[in-house]
Amino acid sequence: MRIAQIAPLYESVPPKTYGGTERVVSWLTEELVAMGHDVTLFAAGDSQTQAKLVEGSPTALRAMAGYNDATAHHYMLMEKLMQRSEQFDIIHAHLDYLPFPFVRANDLRSVTTMHGRLDFPILEQVFREYSEVPVVSISDNQREPLPGANWKGTVYHGLPNDLYALNENPSDYVLFLGRVCADKGIVQAIEIAKRAGLRLKIAAKIDSNDLAYYNEIKHLMDEEHVEYVGEASQDQKQELIGNAKAMLFPIQWPEPFGLVMIEAMACGTPVIAFSCGSVPEVMDHGVTGFVCHNVDQAVEHLQNINQIDRRKCREVFEQRFNVSAMARGYVKVYEQILSEHRSLVPFGKLRKDVNIRRDEAELEVRQA
DSSP: OOEEEEEOOOOOOSSSSHHHHHHHHHHHHHHHHTTOOOOEEEEEETTTOOEEEEEEEOOOOOGSOOOOOHHHHHHHHHHHHHHGGGGEEEEEETTTTTTTHHHHTTTTOEEEOSSSSOOOOOHHHHHHTTSSSSSESTGGGGGGTTTTTEEEEOOOOOOTTTTTTOOOOOOOOOEEEESSSSGGTHHHHHHHHHHOOOOEEEEEEOOOOGGHHHHGGGGGSSSEEEEEOOSSOOHHHHHHHHOOSEEOOOOOOOSSOOOHHHHHHHHHHOOOEESOOTTHHHHOOOTTTTESHHHHHHHHTTTTTTSSSHHHHHHHHHSSSSSSHHHHHHHHHHHHHHHHHSSSSEEEEEEHHHHHHHHHHHHHHHHH
């Protein structure tokens, strides 16, 4: 199959440090190539891939001095795709709703994975307008605000089996991994570790948009039981996650998936997670960790964390969240869309017919 993967340009593929979507695009792209598919990756120019690379920007936008209009860069990326669109059997976009007008206007054989939260009111209007555009969710919970969207399936994220190794002999600290922001629950993680009498390592990115929040809570990161180790690279994650007694994931928002949960499983590290968003789908309570609702429950579950079999955590990862399962899931979606596309009236013609009928109806009203 000839497949185009369209990545965001903010980070390289794979990203050097933080960047969940770009990391998933990289794993998927490389696995599809390994499966024998002809894959072209549209991404930042400093990306690394076994697929064919079409440069959407010279480097990742976050590394580009003076880039001041991300939308313009992504529109030019889409223009490069349009110039080559007939070369592909299927186009797989990871740019949220940005491709929707291009899909409709050009009758593209495409699918778009929604990587972010979908509970903003304006999105209901967007998805109602573009109700014919095929989309994929990364958890069933993610799609709940938009039940009328053209969902073609849920495909969970997956990691390469050899990215992390099982560690059955951890140290005595707990870990918070991610980004310093209110949604991720960093304050709750600090409190959980303190009340449980455990050291907490924080490996987190401080985004420019989150500086104000960081300044509000940075005094907590100076507490005796807290060690801030900075933003973790991929090379650092094995040691940080694998040596952790547990991963703390006390999220405060409807997390669409949560890569850190399956990264922890891959290392055999149990997760203490708040029951929000995708957490009940991804976590297996009592097997890969504990799902709870507040700080009190999290502290209580930490007292029993040694009951979790770290080998079983790794087994669940291999069964449910490896990259091969993710790639097979997407290939199934691609085949479904291609089958439907051959049997349906083209989107462009359908839209034109709708407009003609609407114009005729308005004319009749005026004449009456």
